[in-house]
Amino acid sequence: MPLVAGVDSSTQSCKVVIRDAETGALVRQGRAPHPDGTEVDPRAWWDALLAAVEAAGGLADVVAVSVAGQQHGMVCLDGSGEVVRPALLWNDTRSADAARELIAEAGDGEAGRRFWADAVGLVPVASFTATKLRWLARHEPEHADRVAAVCLPHDWLTWRLAGAPGLAALRTDRGDASGTGYWSPATGQYRPDLLERAFGRVVEVPTVLGPAERAGVLDPAVLPGGPAAPVGAAGPGSGEILLGPGTGDNAAAALGVGAGPGDVVVSIGTSGTVFAVADTPAADAGGAVAGFADATGRFLPLVCTLNAARVLDSAATLLGVDLDELSALALDAPPGADGLVMVPYLEGERTPDRPTATGSVHGLTLRTATPAHLARAAVEGMLCALADGLDALVAQGATVERVILVGGGARSAAVRRIAPQVFGRPVVVPPPGEYVADGAARQAAWVALGGEQPPTWAVQDTEEYVAEPVPAIRQRYAEARDHVLDRVAPAGKPDEVGAPGE
Numbered sequence: 001m002p003l004v005a006g007v008d009s010s011t012q013s014c015k016v017v018i019r020d021a022e023t024g025a026l027v028r029q030g031r032a033p034h035p036d037g038t039e040v041d042p043r044a045w046w047d048a049l050l051a052a053v054e055a056a057g058g059l060a061d062v063v064a065v066s067v068a069g070q071q072h073g074m075v076c077l078d079g080s081g082e083v084v085r086p087a088l089l090w091n092d093t094r095s096a097d098a099a100r101e102l103i104a105e106a107g108d109g110e111a112g113r114r115f116w117a118d119a120v121g122l123v124p125v126a127s128f129t130a131t132k133l134r135w136l137a138r139h140e141p142e143h144a145d146r147v148a149a150v151c152l153p154h155d156w157l158t159w160r161l162a163g164a165p166g167l168a169a170l171r172t173d174r175g176d177a178s179g180t181g182y183w184s185p186a187t188g189q190y191r192p193d194l195l196e197r198a199f200g201r202v203v204e205v206p207t208v209l210g211p212a213e214r215a216g217v218l219d220p221a222v223l224p225g226g227p228a229a230p231v232g233a234a235g236p237g238s239g240e241i242l243l244g245p246g247t248g249d250n251a252a253a254a255l256g257v258g259a260g261p262g263d264v265v266v267s268i269g270t271s272g273t274v275f276a277v278a279d280t281p282a283a284d285a286g287g288a289v290a291g292f293a294d295a296t297g298r299f300l301p302l303v304c305t306l307n308a309a310r311v312l313d314s315a316a317t318l319l320g321v322d323l324d325e326l327s328a329l330a331l332d333a334p335p336g337a338d339g340l341v342m343v344p345y346l347e348g349e350r351t352p353d354r355p356t357a358t359g360s361v362h363g364l365t366l367r368t369a370t371p372a373h374l375a376r377a378a379v380e381g382m383l384c385a386l387a388d389g390l391d392a393l394v395a396q397g398a399t400v401e402r403v404i405l406v407g408g409g410a411r412s413a414a415v416r417r418i419a420p421q422v423f424g425r426p427v428v429v430p431p432p433g434e435y436v437a438d439g440a441a442r443q444a445a446w447v448a449l450g451g452e453q454p455p456t457w458a459v460q461d462t463e464e465y466v467a468e469p470v471p472a473i474r475q476r477y478a479e480a481r482d483h484v485l486d487r488v489a490p491a492g493k494p495d496e497v498g499a500p501g502e
């Protein structure tokens with residue numbers, strides 16, 4: 001019974017699962033929180049990873065580990081491998097102007113967008129790493145001058161697990177490389193010209209591994225307590241713990257739920273994502289669909305919103321209730337909340353590209369000014385933004401036979417029951433779980449066991465939620481969604497309009 005570990009280093013926390021490599025049975029798990037904010041010192045992720053590993057009972061008996069992580073975050077290293085500045089995360093919008101510049105430099109209007117979509121499968125927005133590098137070069141030249149290598153959160157954590165063996169040993173995978181803006185999913189090659197265009201020069205980037213290639217071996221000295229004597233058949237017969245290539249968290253979720261043709265996954269975490277596994281790369285010049293690669297050698301067209309589970313957190317805070325009470329309140333109000341609409345741009349928005357937008361509430365009347373109506377409007381607004389994403393995915397050729405709902409927000413009964421009304425189709429919900437970490441574990445098992453395909457793990461029982469579609473919810477949301485105000489600078493900080501997270 002060889003065991004494998006999967007890590008999910010996501011925005012809000014780090015989760016570790018230990019599973020049986022052959023059957024996928026869950027053996028143990030652990031988690032630890034991440035700091036708040038849209039720029040984070042990567043060392044905090046490392047500390048959380050060690051804490052989560054410890055909570056999961058350690059790694060001494062596993063044969064392989066893979067790390068999945070939040071996508072796009074810019075981790076800059078100097079020549080000696082030290083972190084140059086805190087990482088800018090996927091939800092940090094300060095590079096919105098840099099994104100606009102990069103598009104304009106590539107051509108006027110549609111031509112600039114088409115250039116990027118054809119070159120790397122995506123149109124720059126503040127989330128993508130290339131725009132963050134442009135921001136760094138423009139705003140912090142002293143930091144930019146020190147950068148010798150740039151990598152992503154999961155690349156850096158994998159490298160640390162290997163003992164940080166020099167910049168040339170940095171490794172990544174297709175899934176996460178495809179979110180940088182300087183790697184092409186269509187060709188499988190870096191675009192150093194675009195890296196140079198963004199940053200002003202070329203720096204070291206991680207080698208891109210195939211789906212089940214080894215990234216190295218774990219250095220036991222990096223774990224608490226120092227070197228651990230490997231137990232059992234570590235790294236099949238070698239006594240070593242193998243490191244998988246890892247991947248971005250959404251590609252890992254696809255692997256974790258076993259998404260196949262016709263499946264669209266809707267993940268409600270810090271981000272809201274809607275994605276499908278595809279055989280051909282996407283190149284949407286409209287920019288709604290990012291043409292990522294997946295973790296199996298295929299592709300992962302994906303729409304991402306900046307506002308998902310935290311919309312529910314904020315609504316609960318506003319109403320002074322917990323998440324279960326918020327859910328009960330939302331289900332007390334009628335579908336459509338009698339016309340009350342929440343446009344949930346609390347962190348600005350990425351899809352649509354409104355980095356400085358704020359949220360708004362429309363349709364207040366004496367009748368709709370109740371906690372239940374506001375709770376319902378929050379759930380519906382968040383789901384409407386994702387329904388727009390689903391439409392965008394379909395417009396790019398995705399077929400939808402099944403919608404699978406995952407992520408922390410799927411733990412809300414209101415979300416599960418209202419989603420089919422908003423999406424206009426049933427949704428299936430696997431049991432609450434850590435599907436990103438599971439996908440990473442499945443990749444680790446693939447690396448350890450070999451083979452053309454990842455091991456087949458038992459399919460989880462899913463629950464199906466069916467409801468009569470209520471098109472009026474989306475019609476009303478469509479009337480409201482462009483009527484929002486832009487962010488104002490916090491008092492005394494006039495330069496910070498558009499900076500997130502205050």
Ligand SMILES: Nc1ncnc2c1ncn2[C@@H]1O[C@H](COP(=O)(O)OP(=O)(O)O)[C@@H](O)[C@H]1O
Nearest residue numbers: 010011012013269270309323407408409411412
């Ligand atoms: N019962 C619940 N109802 C609504 N939201 C929930 C519930 N349980 C957890 N969440 C939310 O899920 C979010 C975390 O989800 P997760 O998928 O782990 O995020 P991430 O991967 O971005 O770190 C938190 O914002 C949390 O409030």
Ligand SMILES: O=C(CO)[C@@H](O)[C@H](O)COP(=O)(O)O
Nearest residue numbers: 010011070071090269270271
């Ligand atoms: O930017 C994206 C996808 O393009 C986000 O999905 C991040 O990958 C963060 O994910 P979560 O922490 O919300 O799971």
